[in-house]
Amino acid sequence: MLSARTRLILNTAVLTLLAAAGVGAAVGFTVFRAGWYNIGATSPHFKYVYRGLEQAMRYSVRHHAQDVKVPALGQAAILRGAAVYRDNCAQCHGGPGVSPEGHGLSMQPAPGPLVDASAKWKARELYWITRHGVKMSGMPAWEFRLSDADIWSTVAFINQMPAMSARDYRALTAGMALTLAPPTGAPAAPGGKSQ
Amino acid sequence: MTTLRSFAAAALAALTALAPLALLGGCDSGPKPPAGVLGDPQRGKLAVTQYACHSCHVIPGVTGSDVAVGRPLEDIGKRRFIAGGLLNNQPNLMHWIRDPQSVYANSAMPNLGVTENDARDISAYLLTLD
Numbered sequence: 382m383l384s385a386r387t388r389l390i391l392n393t394a395v396l397t398l399l400a401a402a403g404v405g406a407a408v409g410f411t412v413f414r415a416g417w418y419n420i421g422a423t424s425p426h427f428k429y430v431y432r433g434l435e436q437a438m439r440y441s442v443r444h445h446a447q448d449v450k451v452p453a454l455g456q457a458a459i460l461r462g463a464a465v466y467r468d469n470c471a472q473c474h475g476g477p478g479v480s481p482e483g484h485g486l487s488m489q490p491a492p493g494p495l496v497d498a499s500a501k502w503k504a505r506e507l508y509w510i511t512r513h514g515v516k517m518s519g520m521p522a523w524e525f526r527l528s529d530a531d532i533w534s535t536v537a538f539i540n541q542m543p544a545m546s547a548r549d550y551r552a553l554t555a556g557m558a559l560t561l562a563p564p565t566g567a568p569a570a571p572g573g574k575s576q
Numbered sequence: 577m578t579t580l581r582s583f584a585a586a587a588l589a590a591l592t593a594l595a596p597l598a599l600l601g602g603c604d605s606g607p608k609p610p611a612g613v614l615g616d617p618q619r620g621k622l623a624v625t626q627y628a629c630h631s632c633h634v635i636p637g638v639t640g641s642d643v644a645v646g647r648p649l650e651d652i653g654k655r656r657f658i659a660g661g662l663l664n665n666q667p668n669l670m671h672w673i674r675d676p677q678s679v680y681a682n683s684a685m686p687n688l689g690v691t692e693n694d695a696r697d698i699s700a701y702l703l704t705l706d
Contacts, residue, residue, distance in 0.1 A: 423622060425639040435641060478677075480686035486628040493631035494645050496684075547682050 422489040431490070438515060442502070446509035454504075454537035458530075460556060462538025465531050467554040469523070470495070476554070478547025488519050496542045507536045528562040609703040610653070613666050615693075620701030623694045632685075636705055646685060653706035666703060670695040 383391070412418060426434075466476070473485035473492040485492055498507060511532050514522030523532055538553075545553070609617055621637060624630060630638045632646035655664050659679050662668040673695045676683040690698065 423626070425625065428639045431639050475686055477684045478682070478686055480688045481628065483689075486688065487626050488628075489625065491625070491628040491631035491640065493628070493641065493643065497643065497645050547684050 422487065426489070435490075438518075442506050442510055445513075446503070446506040449505035449509055451504045451508070452533055454533060454540075458534040458537040459541055460553070461531065462534035462536070463553040464557055464559045465527065465535045465561075466538050468559055469527070470535065471554075473519070477542065477545050477550040479550065490518055492519065495539050496545070499540045499543060504536050504540060507539055508532055511535060525564050528564050531561065607704045609700050613700050613703050615666075615696035615698075615700035617697070617701040617704050620694075620697035620699070623698050624701060627688045627690055627694070627698070629698070635702075649702060649705060651706055653703045666696075666699050669699040669702065673698060 425431075471479060472482045473488065474495045475481040475485065476494075477496060480486070481492065502510070510520065511527075512522065512524045512529075514520045527535070542550075607617075609615075624635060624638055629635060630640035630643075632643055634640070634643060634648040634650065636650050652658065652664070652669075658664045658669060659672045659676070662672060662679065670692070672679055673688075674690050674692070675687055676685040677687055
């Protein structure tokens with residue numbers, strides 16, 4: 382049997398925690414329901430919310446891409462990737478010496494350049510992000526838009542970007558007009574975990 | 577009765593401890609740029625995000641990732657030179673922001689189509705950073 386003193390301490394602790402949880406929930410619900418949070422893309426994220434979400438994305442991509450097998454990617458893939466990138470990625474991500482278009486500049490979070498992407502991501506992770514997209518970030522999934530080979534070509538091109546000058550980029554992307562092969566679709570391709 | 581009283585005391589203590597947090601969300605009218613600088617630094621701070629400057633440059637006061645594609649701009653207000661060799665003043669900064677290729681034809685910093693007005697406000701904000 383607990384002593385009266387111990388019971389008092391326990392009761393106080395439990396009631397305090399319950400009251401704090403109750404107040405927290407009430408405040409949270411009020412902010413949520415009243416619409417006080419500014420959802421506009423001209424209002425910045427809170428720094429630590431941004432950092433937390435970014436880190437969560439990093440862990441999630443690392444986890445989901447771990448079983449993706451990277452194919453051999455040669456010069457042909459890089460050249461093909463340059464054209465795929467120019468037609469589908471540069472609008473939001475830009476390139477060396479090349480600005481994104483207006484919508485890419487005003488998104489939040491900003492899509493950002495990919496010239497440093499290969500320093501931040503492994504090839505299999507770039508493939509996974511391109512194929513599956515990133516929820517609530519504006520990054521679309523390309524699984525139903527590009528063939529698997531074209532997604533890998535894009536990754537091959539992005540991996541070359543750190544060493545690319547504005548002149549190199551212009552030269553590489555000046556090439557062919559693209560005819561896209563139909564996407565291979567979801568089930569058959571070796572795309573890692575889709576959940 | 578004793579339980580209630582100590583509970584009230586605990587609740588009061590918790591509220592007192594949290595009160596300073598409310599002050600942290602206070603106002604931020606921002607620092608002033610050096611004398612002679614034209615434009616609106618607060619609007620410039622918003623314009624920075626609408627031209628995605630922060631996607632390549634780390635810029636104090638602007639939430640973004642840790643990037644090193646462009647040079648960090650944390651002390652640009654007190655640098656003597658920008659863009660390698662231009663004297664750091666507002667007209668030069670605006671010129672560089674609006675048309676990097678006219679300074680270096682092969683610059684990796686793209687021409688982002690910044691209007692003169694927006695470049696003035698952006699430079700006004702950047703020149704507050706020291």
